[in-house]
Amino acid sequence: MVEIGSQQSEKIAKVDVFQQGFHRGVVATRPFSKGDIVCNYHGKVITAAAGRAMMQDMHNEPGYPFFFKSGPRDMCIDAQTFPCDCRPVADTVGRRINHSSKRPNLKPLHCVIKVDGEDRDVILFRALQDISVDTQLKFDYGVNRKSFRGEGLDLQWLDE
Numbered sequence: 001m002v003e004i005g006s007q008q009s010e011k012i013a014k015v016d017v018f019q020q021g022f023h024r025g026v027v028a029t030r031p032f033s034k035g036d037i038v039c040n041y042h043g044k045v046i047t048a049a050a051g052r053a054m055m056q057d058m059h060n061e062p063g064y065p066f067f068f069k070s071g072p073r074d075m076c077i078d079a080q081t082f083p084c085d086c087r088p089v090a091d092t093v094g095r096r097i098n099h100s101s102k103r104p105n106l107k108p109l110h111c112v113i114k115v116d117g118e119d120r121d122v123i124l125f126r127a128l129q130d131i132s133v134d135t136q137l138k139f140d141y142g143v144n145r146k147s148f149r150g151e152g153l154d155l156q157w158l159d160e
């Protein structure tokens, strides 16, 4: 498993953030095989209700919360609040991965790991196919215009 805990380990993971104007994304800088764990989605785990409240205050800026279910609980990874307590300086790559419903090459995988005897929710990204160097990483956010910040928004990228 690739553990993303520091800038150093992101280099080991061999993925990198690119920037085009204001828009960022993530590319592979080494090949991955189908089934490989590529990186994680780093951030503080909060309730989904807290995540939704946070999104209501957002307007046109990029959104970084990741909503998931952990057993019966609706939860959210808050990658919006930056920098986070445990990563005071470096950005994290997971939150820079863009959406594709038509051609995703990653799939998020929810795991619960023990850290200091306590359960911790973690989101890892598994490669859906072989991924070559310089390929942009994308996953299906699983949202549509209705579920992503309400109806009637002109968000063409959700159809990609």
Ligand SMILES: C[S@@+](CC[C@H](N)C(=O)[O-])C[C@H]1O[C@@H](n2cnc3c(N)ncnc32)[C@H](O)[C@@H]1O
Residues within 6 Å of the ligand: 022, 023, 024, 025, 061, 062, 063, 064, 095, 096, 097, 098, 099, 100, 157, 160
């Ligand atoms: C988790 S962030 C992804 C990284 C983001 N592009 C950035 O510059 O930091 C999610 C935001 O990225 C943008 N986004 C996601 N997928 C996109 C795509 N396929 N094309 C254009 N923008 C996208 C949207 O603004 C969305 O709110």
